[in-house]
Amino acid sequence: MKLRLTTLLFLVLSGTLAAGAGTLVPPGNRHMEQPQVPGASAARTRALKTTYEAKYRKIYKLLSNDGELRAKIVKTAAVYGIDPIHIVGAIVGEHTYNVDAYDRLQTYYIKAVAYLNNGMSFGYGGEDVGDFIRRPQFSHCRESDGSYAAWTCREAVWNSSFRGKTVDGKAFPNQRFSQTFFQPFYAGQTFGLGQLNPLTALQMSDLVHQVSGLPKLSHTKPGQVYQTIMDPDLTLAYVAATLKKSIDAYRDIAGFDISHNPGITATLYNVGDPQARARALAVENETRLAEGLEPRLPEENYYGWLVNEKLPELRALF
Numbered sequence: 001m002k003l004r005l006t007t008l009l010f011l012v013l014s015g016t017l018a019a020g021a022g023t024l025v026p027p028g029n030r031h032m033e034q035p036q037v038p039g040a041s042a043a044r045t046r047a048l049k050t051t052y053e054a055k056y057r058k059i060y061k062l063l064s065n066d067g068e069l070r071a072k073i074v075k076t077a078a079v080y081g082i083d084p085i086h087i088v089g090a091i092v093g094e095h096t097y098n099v100d101a102y103d104r105l106q107t108y109y110i111k112a113v114a115y116l117n118n119g120m121s122f123g124y125g126g127e128d129v130g131d132f133i134r135r136p137q138f139s140h141c142r143e144s145d146g147s148y149a150a151w152t153c154r155e156a157v158w159n160s161s162f163r164g165k166t167v168d169g170k171a172f173p174n175q176r177f178s179q180t181f182f183q184p185f186y187a188g189q190t191f192g193l194g195q196l197n198p199l200t201a202l203q204m205s206d207l208v209h210q211v212s213g214l215p216k217l218s219h220t221k222p223g224q225v226y227q228t229i230m231d232p233d234l235t236l237a238y239v240a241a242t243l244k245k246s247i248d249a250y251r252d253i254a255g256f257d258i259s260h261n262p263g264i265t266a267t268l269y270n271v272g273d274p275q276a277r278a279r280a281l282a283v284e285n286e287t288r289l290a291e292g293l294e295p296r297l298p299e300e301n302y303y304g305w306l307v308n309e310k311l312p313e314l315r316a317l318f
Contacts, residue, residue, distance in 0.1 A: 022257040025297055035302040041097045052096055059095035080240040087239055088314050089262035089307035090269040094195035097303055120222045122182050129181045129219050137161045147206040192229040194239035201225055204241040212237040246274035253278035267304030
């Protein structure tokens with residue numbers, strides 16, 4: 001029996017029939033002007049009495065002056081099968097809109113050692129995250145295959161069953177899982193050259209162990225997690241793995257090849273949850289195709305827009 005044309009087109013786009021890379025998302029920005037930067041980013045920048053351009057120049061200077069760092073980025077990208085510009089884009093975006101870069105790479109190494117034996121813990125309201133994920137709501141997550149699936153499942157349970165709700169007499173905040181349980185110093189905190197949060201590092205632990213041979217991370221050892229995030233020799237693998245996961249998700253789920261658009265991969269690095277976003281885009285495009293409309297391409301946010309805008313200058317680093 002023949003498939004309807006719209007169904008066939010969708011299957012090809014979603015990768016069900018396409019074993020290759022999917023529909024190419026062309027380089028460049030889809031938006032003529034930069035999307036609005038969130039107020040929190042603007043507030044951080046004002047508090048530091050600086051500007052986005054000054055912060056961009058600072059991280060660009062670090063990358064430009066440190067040939068050893070650039071060589072590490074190229075080597076790590078090759079191991080994960082991605083263009084090094086994706087790693088550069090993620091680093092530049094984070095340090096332009098999140099925090100200032102340190103002036104020297106050595107500072108990150110010093111900080112990494114300080115976190116290793118800090119005595120911190122992952123928890124909320126006196127409840128350790130290890131105890132929290134043993135609650136019955138998380139029982140089906142125990143069947144998950146690997147660290148990414150397990151922690152993504154737990155994050156989904158948090159959003160559906162706990163976020164902003166009172167459960168068993170305990171009130172939980174209306175904020176992200178990572179912000180609630182995995183940032184023991186203050187809310188919204190990320191660290192290191194790639195500004196990763198601990199939950200992302202835990203998700204990527206199995207992939208990094210498989211590809212790079214680094215030790216697996218555990219929520220029972222927060223100091224190790226933060227030390228890994230801070231150490232440039234370790235964290236670059238996690239940055240690359242996170243970007244690789246986004247590229248694979250958009251190819252396999254939404255049928256798009258985003259590997260030639262670092263603004264899109266930077267956007268996903270910024271917002272997270274690439275599999276859910278790829279599924280949402282696939283569903284939207286199935287509806288559009290059924291209505292005779294063209295599929296919608298992935299779009300950059302303010303963070304990815306800057307990366308694409310600065311791409312000639314960033315490419316020149318390599």
